[in-house]
Amino acid sequence: MKKVILSISAMLFVGVAAFAQGNTSSVNQVGNSDTGIVNQNGQTNDSKIDQLGNSNKSEVYQGIQPGVYNAKNNAADVKQKGNNNTAFASQSNHDNKAYQTQTGDWNKATIWQDQIAPPASALGGFDKATQTQTGKNNEAIIDQGTTGNEKPTGAPFNAAQLAAVNAVSVPFAPHNTNEATQTQNGDGNYAYATQGGVKNKSWQTQKAPAGTSVADGNKSYHYQYGNENSATTSQDGTKLKESTLQIGNNNTATVTQTGASHSSVAFSNGNLNTITVTQSGM
Amino acid sequence: MMKTFILYIILLIFYCPVFYAQEKADNSEFKNYSSSLFNSKDKAFSIVSNLNKKEKNELNSRIPSGVQIQQIGDFNKVYAALKSNDTKVAIDQYGDRNALLLDKNAKTITQSVIQQGDNNKITDFTLHTNYNVNMEMIQKGDNQSIQNIGTNSLSKNMKITQTGNGASIILINN
Numbered sequence: 001m002k003k004v005i006l007s008i009s010a011m012l013f014v015g016v017a018a019f020a021q022g023n024t025s026s027v028n029q030v031g032n033s034d035t036g037i038v039n040q041n042g043q044t045n046d047s048k049i050d051q052l053g054n055s056n057k058s059e060v061y062q063g064i065q066p067g068v069y070n071a072k073n074n075a076a077d078v079k080q081k082g083n084n085n086t087a088f089a090s091q092s093n094h095d096n097k098a099y100q101t102q103t104g105d106w107n108k109a110t111i112w113q114d115q116i117a118p119p120a121s122a123l124g125g126f127d128k129a130t131q132t133q134t135g136k137n138n139e140a141i142i143d144q145g146t147t148g149n150e151k152p153t154g155a156p157f158n159a160a161q162l163a164a165v166n167a168v169s170v171p172f173a174p175h176n177t178n179e180a181t182q183t184q185n186g187d188g189n190y191a192y193a194t195q196g197g198v199k200n201k202s203w204q205t206q207k208a209p210a211g212t213s214v215a216d217g218n219k220s221y222h223y224q225y226g227n228e229n230s231a232t233t234s235q236d237g238t239k240l241k242e243s244t245l246q247i248g249n250n251n252t253a254t255v256t257q258t259g260a261s262h263s264s265v266a267f268s269n270g271n272l273n274t275i276t277v278t279q280s281g282m
Numbered sequence: 283m284m285k286t287f288i289l290y291i292i293l294l295i296f297y298c299p300v301f302y303a304q305e306k307a308d309n310s311e312f313k314n315y316s317s318s319l320f321n322s323k324d325k326a327f328s329i330v331s332n333l334n335k336k337e338k339n340e341l342n343s344r345i346p347s348g349v350q351i352q353q354i355g356d357f358n359k360v361y362a363a364l365k366s367n368d369t370k371v372a373i374d375q376y377g378d379r380n381a382l383l384l385d386k387n388a389k390t391i392t393q394s395v396i397q398q399g400d401n402n403k404i405t406d407f408t409l410h411t412n413y414n415v416n417m418e419m420i421q422k423g424d425n426q427s428i429q430n431i432g433t434n435s436l437s438k439n440m441k442i443t444q445t446g447n448g449a450s451i452i453l454i455n456n
Contacts, residue, residue: 161352241348262349262369264348264351265349265351268353268354269354270355271356271357272356273356274358274361275353276360277360277363278363278364279362279363279369280365281365282367282389
């Protein structure tokens, strides 16, 4: 669904376009083959793109006519240095913020914070998403939307857990005040966070030694549906994997892993559950 | 006189607690423990047993690598601090207000914990051991409690099962 919307948006808007007053956009590009696309609908949107290096690309869409120009106060700040970085942000409706900073080679960061489709009650996001990546081959994706959120579809979650998440109604409304921060320093790391509900939080921090291949990189996934759930992951090492799925309200998961080849799967379905995992080698 | 002296020596060796404990440890076996508690309202069973080779293999094949935690219900808590070369831990809590504290440092850890019911509690604590730990803990019912402190050659392969309500086990493995 999001890919369709992205394609339509890309066809409709090329370059920098702004409708309604108060939108601001600043794009600075130094280097070769840089691309910056900014589309802003609504009120008081703000976008800054600063790209230095080769083949960088960034696209920012803020308020693609959700509720017809009811998007306002969105902000997106993208800074990219290095080669082949890619950053994408799409924000719709109300006070969303996204910061993507990438330094290094082949990084990729994507932020979705949208309520593109009804219900109207969902049109009140106070989302924040911050992604900082330093190193090679890192990839971080945040999806805090009520439309098109990805759900886990297989391993490491079992059939009963997948059945539980499939019973969750997505788009999950209302949707606001979610926060997701992903920081990755090192090579080959991957982080993904998706949140539906109110006041969910997700922090993911990953490090890997220099020279770590993509295959040996760390991976962390956060899926949260409900209100005021919190997931925090900190990983330092290689081949560390973490997956958190929380359904309900006020659940908390904190996972810390160091060393090599550890994995953790944390699943809570209910309210006020707590999971704390600390793993390391000998 | 000489015969009496030899007899004393034999009796001393035979009843020496340290030697006796070591001899038990070398066997790596202990008699299964079970208890039952009955009254008009509640009944509870507690069984502590060794995992035999077949059960150990089954446990190792059943649990995938890593830590798998599943909680369904409200107010459940899991705290797991694990340090080992190979960790296979599966934790399932069904119900409300169940709590698990797992703090282990071992060569390898293979452990399954199931708590089903309300207000159950497990505390399993090992500072450091060089054993390959294989353990299974099952509590079904309400208000059950297991406290396991330390790991030795007797308890490294252990299964604890409690059913009913209000049962409690405390194991101290020096």
